[in-house]
Amino acid sequence: MSHAPDPHPDFPSGARPGERDAAPPPSSSAPEPENRPRSHGHLPVLASAEPDPQMAVSLRGLTKVFGPGTSRSKVAVNRLSLDVPHGAFYGLVGRNGAGKTTALSMLTGLLRPTEGRAMVSGIDVWGQSRQARHAMGVLPDGMTFFERLSGRQLVTYAGLLRGMDRDTVAQRTDDLLRAMDLTNDGGTAVQDYSAGMRKKIMLAAAMVHAPGLLVLDEPFEAVDPVSAANIRELLQDFARAGGTVIVSSHVMDLVQRMCDHVAVVDDGRLLAAGTVDQVRGSQSLEDTFVELVGGRTQVGEGLTWLSPR
Numbered sequence: 001m002s003h004a005p006d007p008h009p010d011f012p013s014g015a016r017p018g019e020r021d022a023a024p025p026p027s028s029s030a031p032e033p034e035n036r037p038r039s040h041g042h043l044p045v046l047a048s049a050e051p052d053p054q055m056a057v058s059l060r061g062l063t064k065v066f067g068p069g070t071s072r073s074k075v076a077v078n079r080l081s082l083d084v085p086h087g088a089f090y091g092l093v094g095r096n097g098a099g100k101t102t103a104l105s106m107l108t109g110l111l112r113p114t115e116g117r118a119m120v121s122g123i124d125v126w127g128q129s130r131q132a133r134h135a136m137g138v139l140p141d142g143m144t145f146f147e148r149l150s151g152r153q154l155v156t157y158a159g160l161l162r163g164m165d166r167d168t169v170a171q172r173t174d175d176l177l178r179a180m181d182l183t184n185d186g187g188t189a190v191q192d193y194s195a196g197m198r199k200k201i202m203l204a205a206a207m208v209h210a211p212g213l214l215v216l217d218e219p220f221e222a223v224d225p226v227s228a229a230n231i232r233e234l235l236q237d238f239a240r241a242g243g244t245v246i247v248s249s250h251v252m253d254l255v256q257r258m259c260d261h262v263a264v265v266d267d268g269r270l271l272a273a274g275t276v277d278q279v280r281g282s283q284s285l286e287d288t289f290v291e292l293v294g295g296r297t298q299v300g301e302g303l304t305w306l307s308p309r
């Protein structure tokens with residue numbers, strides 16, 4: 001077992017005033033809840049305290065405090081440091097509220113970190129945000145934009161906004177609609193799409209400019225099994241061709257089968273990271289996950305009133 005060194009305490013340039021003044025997140029010596037082991041999972045040793053420009057993604061000390069200085073202050077992500085190599089298919093797993101969406105939002109430039117740095121292929125996400133945005137395709141959690149556009153228009157505009165020429169955009173839009181099984185719904189307004197269809201059209205919009213990095217928050221949520229298998233294959237081909245994929249998911253079995261790397265977060269902290277085999281050892285990823293995060297409750301004993309009489 002190895003542990004990550006202390007992350008670099010840098011602030012990103014231009015951090016919001018007030019956030020700098022926030023009470024620091026609990027130190028690693030703060031007491032942990034009893035049922036949670038202090039990260040005994042596999043943690044890689046990071047080569048440097050600074051983000052590594054050779055990596056597809058390099059995070060150092062990424063931290064988000066919501067409501068700093070208030071009684072409702074919440075450390076959603078706590079000094080997260082992680083390297084994602086080029087060509088990796090990286091799963092990010094954690095319980096509800098573990099900090100996955102917050103971490104991915106900081107990595108993709110949607111949410112400004114309180115502390116820490118994020119780099120994508122050597123580009124500082126917060127220092128060079130325009131270049132960083134161009135380098136990645138992002139599927140944010142639960143967000144849809146431009147709902148009045150049809151699915152085809154949404155993907156087309158996503159391509160045109162990235163500066164692509166019309167013919168290439170038209171060809172790729174056709175290909176993506178087919179891959180997502182949305183060809184027949186291409187003319188329907190996104191506001192009339194089901195949850196799974198929205199997810200797929202947003203995924204298509206994230207991929208149309210063929211970025212080197214895809215950051216996908218819960219890409220399979222509400223997606224039917226046939227479409228999920230198609231998307232999985234498409235993402236695996238993308239990673240095999242040298243692209244990098246980061247997906248968050250709650251489905252351990254899927255992550256174990258689909259991803260080659262995995263990071264486990266809980267309460268904003270990184271508990272384990274590495275190849276799926278390193279992290280899970282000789283047991284399933286699901287068993288490893290439950291062991292790492294703890295917290296199983298005796299539901300039956302707590303809800304005796306639920307028993308049918």
Ligand SMILES: Nc1ncnc2c1ncn2[C@@H]1O[C@H](COP(=O)(O)OP(=O)(O)OP(=O)(O)O)[C@@H](O)[C@H]1O
Pocket residue numbers: 066067074075076094095096097098099100101102103
């Ligand atoms: N805008 C916000 N203001 C205050 N607290 C927030 C905000 N967004 C998230 N949080 C809190 O930060 C923590 C992490 O939330 P986050 O959405 O990142 O978790 P998650 O791992 O993505 O969860 P899930 O799997 O349920 O989607 C949670 O405790 C959440 O309540």
